[in-house]
Amino acid sequence: MQTEDVRLTGGLSVESLGVDYALAQLAASLRFLLDITPLNTEDCRKPFLTDGTEPEFIYRDFETDPAVLIAVLDDIDLTRIDDPLLAQLLRRKHRELNLQFQMLDARETEDFLPLSIELYGGVEPTLRQQAEAIIEEVPPPQRATDRVGAEAFLGLAELEIEHYRSIDPDIEIHAEIRPDVSGVMVTGNTLLIGPETSVDSVRANALLQHEVGTHLVTQVNGAQQPLKTMGVGLAGYDESQEGLAVLAEIACGGLTAGRLRQLAARVVTAHDRTNGASFTEAHRHLLDLGFPASGAFTTVMRVYRGGGLTKDAIYLRGLIDLLDHVAGGGSVELMFLGKFSLEDLPLVTDLHDRGILTPAVLRPRYAEDAENLHRITEAANRRNLHDLLEGAR
DSSP states (O other): OOOOOOBOGGGOBHHHHHHHHHHHHHHHTOOHHHHTSOSOHHHHHHHHHHHOOOOOOOOOOOSSOHHHHHHHHHTSOGGGOOOHHHHHHHHHHHHHHHHHHHHHHTTTSTTHHHHHHHHHOOOOHHHHHHHHHHHHHSOOOOOOSSEEEHHHHHHHHHHHHHHHHTTOTTOOOEEEEOTTOOSEEEETTEEEEOTTOEEEGGGHHHHHHHIIIIIIHHHHHHHTSSSTHHHHOOTTHHHHHHHHHHHHHHHTTOOOHHHHHHHHHHHHHHHHHHTTOOHHHHHHHHHHTTOOHHHHHHHHHHHHGGGOOGGGGHHHHHHHHHHHHHHTTOOOGGGGGSSOOGGGHHHHHHHHHTTSSOOOSOOOGGGGOHHHHHHHHHHHTOSSGGGGGGGOO
């Protein structure tokens, strides 16, 4: 007896959408950044800054053994996808998940860094030169005295989330302070804030537009797409997501000298890690470049966690790619549909034009302001990255 060929959204088969759903469910269960971020960052900071004690980071126990996740992934049958374009996207997502699971399995071993380079790339010479030029051309700023603590930032985040709930009361995004988190990060549909968080008040709105206005808004939009991997992120989405989030900071006038130098420092430190520098050597390098000791510790921790995470180089790389895209006449409007890479924009556009993808439920608040959009255009036409600060407040 033949199985009926059932077609759903945009003519996609049930089998194709089933593979998409399975990959999305598996990706949604992943706590990748949490699982490779130390629990004891603050406990290690003071001894290191006081007497140079090399940090011995402690990590969470895995909720599920990575080997089990790899086995589950292997059971997803990619041959069931009968749409060539969708097959291309989902095969790459399958490979990305496999690399992430392998990285978790290799946490704190010598295998972690090569896997990270395979997933996120290393630091190409041009990117390193651009980062070094920023550090040379942008002088270190004075430390701000007016700062926003964790509780106050949580309040601002909740207000920002309420703005989006006024548009769609059914959206499920949240913010909370977590004692096992350092700094600010988004995982899934939740903004996590470390209790020691302290944000320059001038940067507070920019950080909100980065985390809530970009990461959470695209999570909402992607989660409501017929293709559920748009919510958890198609392969390689991180780079363009972070670039888009920094573009949001530029749009709202919140890109500061300190922030631009921080993005450049992450590239320099990722390069140091891939070239075998120790934690102490990488920290000393940032001190020599004029970065404050505590902030430098955070930067080095982010890159050295897990065994060497080159992900932090993608912020500047992703921003550069998006600025080039806009300078060439490209739009970022479809980038709000979900989480995907700029490289996949033509494929996503095709899915959109075929009616497979639906219009975005939310639009970032910053994108509703003509002046903000003008800042993006101006930034795209700058010849040097350090000139981006000319358009900031």
